[in-house]
Amino acid sequence: PQANIPAKHSAGDDDDVNWNTDDEIDNFQSSPRNILHMDETVAKFIEMGFSMEMIGRAIEETGGENPEPMMILETLFKLSTSSEASSSKSKVIDELIGMGFSEELVIKAIQEHGEENLEEITNALLSYANELNSFRGDGRLQDLIKMGYPRKEASIALERCDAISVLATYSCIFSNFSGEIASLAEVVDFIFAAQMARQLDEFWAAPDEQERRINEPPPRRRRLNTDIASDDELIRLPNPMIGFGKWWPAWDKRTKLNCVLTCIASAQLTNKIRKRLEKHERDPAVQKDVVDQCKKWNLVWVGKNKAAPLEPYEMERLLGFPNNHTRGISRKDRYKSLGNSFQVDTVAYHLSVLKPLYPKGINVLSLFTGIGGGEVALHRLQIPMKLVVSVEISEVNRNIFRSFWEQTNQRGDLIEFRDVEELDDHKIEGLMDQYGGFDLVIGGSPCNNLAGANRVSRTGLEGDQSSLFYDYCRILEAVRSKASRMRRRDRYK
């Protein structure tokens, strides 16, 4: 075993995280089962029409490590009737007016679509905006400014939308490849999304900031235009994306990219395509052939007749990693590691439920860590990682993850294992005794023998690598069983 076990966190540090054992046990009692339970509760509240922001505040104000749903609901009602918090509906209307739609237009939209259907009202407003103006070409910036957007915000949005706006989900990238100038509706959408992100960001801000926000009048909104390029920015815009030039052939009708794979097309293919297009650009057969190649290899147009594969840094952005997260290893390895990784934003979305539940941080058991997608997501959510036990067989990936850990000045402990098979029940129980248990077990087991592109050994779950799925199950079961024994022990103590 090459486990690298650093010294345990020293007790004397003057940080705001309390490391004493009682606390760890308290945290642990909010076990994964309770998280699931809480998740459902939150979902129910959202169904009832409360905003995430409001629910977060209610959970916080109700207090206690694991408040009863009814108590939270009571706080929610209290909050929603208080004079400070207007109803979510009028809040949205205010927001729409704040976005620059005239009051007249908003009222018109409400009359036409009824008060209830906020989504349709928003859509209607966007189409009004389109009808009222041609909004194409150079006038768009002025139009946006007239609508009330700060100049900088508007020009960033225009720039981003004219490139390609991309929403990435787990390994699949859906993108808007219109290749034309973005319509005003798209740009407004973009700004709206950025504003939503900003609100979410405020909601997920550090606990002390949240407290300040509740007790004091709301601070001035932070502007989008600061620190755009900084690596760890709190306010994250949708990724500035691929598609650098404006050249996009009309016969390439793609509206999305395929799955990010571990191999990419050769530079030779780009040259071949260029040469073919220079000669036979109008030949439908050639066009079809080229589009097929583009689909197969996820090629994007980066210049006239030039279709090229994604660069490693572009994949990093698509997958939600910090810039140059995989720097320092060969191009080939970067593609391989990135092609096998989580989509960070998606993982962060799911893990965000942990944020209000574990203000003091969590202990993570990370299996098949890879380049650390789960940890990057937790870091982005500003959920402190008191402990990460990481299992990753690839040395290249372990190095990448370790540099992330060091570069982000993590204060928790990192314990590395190489192979899941090393991690037997005895080791798991020892770690859980030492650290008070795990709050999160996360990992994606190998897909090699399941992957469609594997022609050689697609042997299913029983395959050499993919069978490690069963080790995941074994470890999860060991953690659960130990956790329930620890709970019993604590109860009778």
Next chain:
DNA sequence: CACAAGATGAATTCAGCG
């Protein structure tokens, strides 16, 4: 040795349709 390039299909999914 690293690595770029090229060769290597089939299982699975899904929309559309009767």
Next chain:
DNA sequence: CGCTGAATTCATCTTGTG
């Protein structure tokens, strides 16, 4: 339901090159 056809796929191995 089942059928059909099209689209898609967290990849592996050999060979040539430097």
